[in-house]
Amino acid sequence: MPVRNHLPLIIGAALASALFATAVAAAPKAEKPGAAAAKSKLDLPSLQKALESGDEARAQSALETIASSGDPAGAAPVEALLARGASASLLARAIETLGILAQPTSGAALAPYAQHRTPELRRAALRALIATQSPLAGDVLRRALHGSDPAQRAIAARGLGQLNVRAAVPELFSVLPKDVAEAAQSLGQLCVREECEKFTELLGRLRFEVMESGIVPLLLRPQADVPDELKLKLIERLRRMATQPANQLLQTALAKLPADGSPRVKLGLERALKGYSVEETK
C-alpha cells in the first residue's frame, strides 16, 4: 500500500517537528506564536521545568495541571516531553493530555508513539491522534490498520471514519472481511455510490455483527453521497432478514433520520418496520 513507505518519513518528520516544537517551547498551536502563551493562565516556564526535571512525580503533577486546565498552550511542553522520551507511565499521561488538549499540531509528537512496542502506548497515541484531528492522523491511522495488533486496528478503523479519511476506503474494505467490525462503521460514513453498493452487497456474505455498525450511518448519508435507491434497497434487505437486530437497526435509522432527511427513505423505513415491502416507495 502506498501509505506504508511514507510512514518512516512521517515519523521522522513528526519527531523533527516535535523537537522543533521544543525549541519554540510554549508556542500555542492554533494561534500565532506568543499569542496563546500570553493569554495562558498556565505557568509555562515552571511546567516545562518540571517536565524536564527527570523527576517522575514532578512531571506527573505538571501533566495533571496541564490536562485539567484544558489550555492549548500547555500542549507544547508535553509534545517536547514525548520527543525526548520518558518512562512508560509519564508517556501514557502525556499522550492522554495531548488528546485532551486536542491540538492538531500535536500530531507530530504523537505519531511515533503509534508504533511504540508497548500496546497501551500505541493505542493511546492513536486515540489522541484522532482527538487532535491532526493532518498526520489519517496516514498514521491507515498505517495502524496494517499492523499486527487487533485492538490497534479497531481503533484505527473507527478513527478513519471519524476523521473522514476517504483514501482509506480500499483498506477498510480489505480488513472488513477479516473481522475488523469497526471498518463497517467507517465505510458507512465514508463510502460513496459504487463503494456503498459494494458495502451493501456484503450484507449476507459477512456476519451481521460485522456489518451492522455501518448500516445506520449509511442510511443517514446525504443523497449526493448515497442515492435513495440504494438506501431503499438496503432497507428492503434488512426487512427481509426479519430478525430482531435488523429491525432494531431500522428503528434506529428512523429515529435518527433528520427532519429534512429524504421523505422516500423515511417512508421506506416506516413501511419496512410495519412489514411492508419498500418497493412501492421507489
Next chain:
Amino acid sequence: MTRLLSASLLLTVACGGNLAQGVGAPFSETWQADQGKSIAALEARLRATKAPGATAVAVGVNDSGLFGASLPAGPRWTHSGTADTVPIVAGELVVASNAGQLFALDAKSGKQLWSVAIDDRMLRGASDDGTYTVAVVAADNQRKSRFLAVDRSGSVVREIDSTIDLGFPAVKAGVAFIPWSSQYVSAVDLKSGEEVARLLLREIVTQARNFNGELWFGEKGLVRFDDKIRLATTNQGTHLVLPARQLPGKPVWLGSGNQLWPVSSSARLKIRLAATPVAATDGVHFTDHAYLASYFRVVLGLSDQDATLHFVKSLGADALAMSSAERGFAVCDASGKVTLLSAQGGDAGSADLGARLTACTVDVTALRLEQAQPPAPLAEQIGQALSELTPDMAVAQKLLVDELTKLDDPRVTKILIDLTSSAKIPPDLRAAARKLIATRRTGKEYMLAALERHYDYVSDVLLPPPLGPLADALAAMNEVSATPLLARHLNDPANDMADVERAAIALGKLATPAEYEELRTFFALYRATADEPSLVNAVVAVGGALVRMGGAPGKALVERAAQDPLTQSEVKRGLTALLTPETAAPSAAKSPNVAQNAQRP
C-alpha cells in the same frame, strides 16, 4: 563342507504329478559346498543366452482394478479386479495375485494370459524368460512359500511347496534361480526339476533379479551372475551396492525378497530407493550413475558414488513406484501420473494411468529417456520442493535445507528467506533456516528485497522478514545499502524484539547520517521504556550509532539521556560506557555482536 539346515525342509515338488527328489532335488539339506563350481558351470552354459528385459510399463492398482500404460507414450489399458500385492513386471508380462489366484497380463495390452490357483497365498516375486514365468507366492504367515513355473498356456510346469521362506526368483533359459534361507540361490532346471547349481553367498541373499537381461543376486548389495560368480562365495564376485546415506524415512532399495508388498496406503510403499545395476566396460555401476530415493511427495536423485544430491523432484502426490532406466528415470505417483525424468532430472515427458492409485509398479530399465526440458538449477529445485512439502514432512525438509547450504548459489539466500516466511514450514525448520541466513554472504539483492517487506495485515503478509539473521549477514558483508531498510524495521513493532536488537547492532556498525532521524526516534521511544535485555541492548547500540555518525547533536542527545534520571538504568549504564572511551570496549563486548548472532536462530 556339508551345510546342514537347521530348519526342517518340507518339499513337495510337482511336475505333471511326478515328484522330483533325492540328490539334485531343490533345496537339499545334504548339499555340499562346491566352491562355486556348479554355479560357474551354469553361468558358462547360459552366458550366451540373454534373459529378456522388462517391457517398459507402469501399472497402478486401486480397489477397482489395474491400470496400465506402456512407456514412454504407449496406450493405456485397464484390468477389472484388483491385486492384493504390488504387481511385478516380468519380461513382457505383468504378474499379480488376487483372491487366491495368480494371473499374468500382457504388459502392453493388459490382456489376461493365464490364471492359476495359489490357495490363500499372494505374489512375492516373479520373473519371465519368454517361455516360462516363475513366481514365488506366500501366505501372510511365513513358512508357506510356494514356487511356481507356468508356461504361456497357463500350465503349471513346476510347483514346489516349502516350509522355508523362498525369496524373489529369477529365470533364464529355463533355469529358475530361487533364493532361500537368506544364504543360497538354488538354480532349478524347470524341465527336470533338478537343482543344477547352487550359489552360496556371504551376505544376505533374498533376491534374484533380472535387470535388463542381466541376473543379480543379493538384497542390500547385489552380485552379478557373470564369469566371476564362482568367486562370489569368497566375496570376490562382481559386487555392487548403493552408497550409504541417511535418508528420510530410512528407505530400502529392493528390501527383503522374503516379504510381501501388500497393496495398502502404508508409508512403506512411499519411502523407497530405486536403482538399476549395469555392467559396462569400466566396471559395474548403476545406470545414470545415480539412484532415486522417494519420501512421499519428494524424489531425490543421488549419486551412486557418494550419494550427493543431483536433483530433486517434487510430485503432486505420493511416489508409489520408481524405476531407473538405461538413461533417465520414471516415477509413478498416487494421482496416477507417471513422471519421466532425464538422467539430469529434467522433464522427459509423462503418462497418466487415469485413476488414483493405492500402489504402483513401473519398469523402464530398458528405456533411454530423452530430456525435453532441462531441470532448473538445483537450488531452485530444492526451493520448489520445500515450498510444496507439507508440515508433516519435516525430515525431508531438513535434508533439503541441509543440501541447500552446500550450494554456492545466491538463490539459496532467497529460498532460505522464503522458508522463514512460509506458514507451512514447521517452527524448528524455520529456526534452522533463520540460522543459515545469518551465515550467508551472497544473495544481497534477495536480502534487501526481503527487508523491503513488513508485516502487513491488509495484504496478508503475516510474518515479518527474518530481520535479525538478515541484519547479521548484511553487517558481516558491510552492506551499507541495507541501512535505510534496517532503520525502518527498528520502529516496526511487528518485528520480534530479538530481531530488532540484531538490527540495532548492525546499524551500530553500518548506520549513516541518512538514518539519523529513524535512529533518534527509536532512541527517544525506548531509552526510558526498555523493559527487557534485548531492548536495552538495542537502545545502547543505537546510542552508539548516534554518537558515531550523528555529529555533535547525536552525541549531545546521548549525553543528555545518560544524565536523565528517567532513562532506564541498564540503558544508562550502557550509554555511560559508550561515552567513556576507555571503558567502551569492555562494555560493548557484553552486548551480543554480529559474530555471536550468527549462532542465534
